[in-house]
Amino acid sequence: MSVPSAILRSFAGRTLRSGSAAAIATTVVLALRARAEGQHVVQPVNATSHWFLGDAAGRSRAVDLKHTLGGYLTHHAASLLWAGVFEALRLWRPQRNPLGDAALVATFAAVVDYxxxxxxxxxxxxxxxxxxxxxxxxxxxxxxxxxxxxGRRGGR
Structure with missing residues (x-):
């Protein structure tokens, strides 16, 4: 059974929009929390580059291509992954409460990530x-x- 191309395009567009919004929102929250905890606002983004630069990436306060861009692109890609899981749930069971699905995906992401x-x-x-x-x-x-x-028609 093949999936119609219109559904795939809709899924991809929704995933791109919701995942990008999630990436930006979490980046802002982490920057504000880092500042509140006495760290530099860019450190959480830089820390995400630790998978290829090592743990010292979390100590970097510089805005640069290696730490900041690498960390942000990694974080954005992960946000798109989790948004894809969420959007797949919405397609599979559109009658479910989106807040419940979002809470489920966010919790699942945290468990997988940590x-x-x-x-x-x-x-x-x-x-x-x-x-x-x-x-x-x-x-x-x-x-x-x-x-x-x-924000979409009917919460789908």
Missing amino acids: AVVPRRLTPGWELVVRPRSIALAYTAMGLVLATAAV
Whole structure:
């Protein structure tokens, strides 16, 4: 059974929009939390590059291609992945509550990111901010995903 191309295009567009919004929102939340915790606002983004630069990436306060762009592109790609999971749920069960689906995906993402994958593949935020701040970032992701769905006709 093949999926009609219109559905695939819609899914891709929704994933791109909701994932990009989630990436931006979580980046802002982490920057604000880093500042509140006495760190530089760019450190959480830089820390995400630890998977290829090592843990010292979390100490970098510089805005540069290697740490900041590499970290942000990694984070954005991961946000698109989780948005894709969310959008697939919305296609599969559109009658479900989008807030519940978003909470499920955000929780699943946190568990995978911090309890399943090897330490080297975590988001790296733990190198910079406290667990409470990380939880707030995943909460922001869930709220943005739900808002994206609710903003569409019928919450789909």
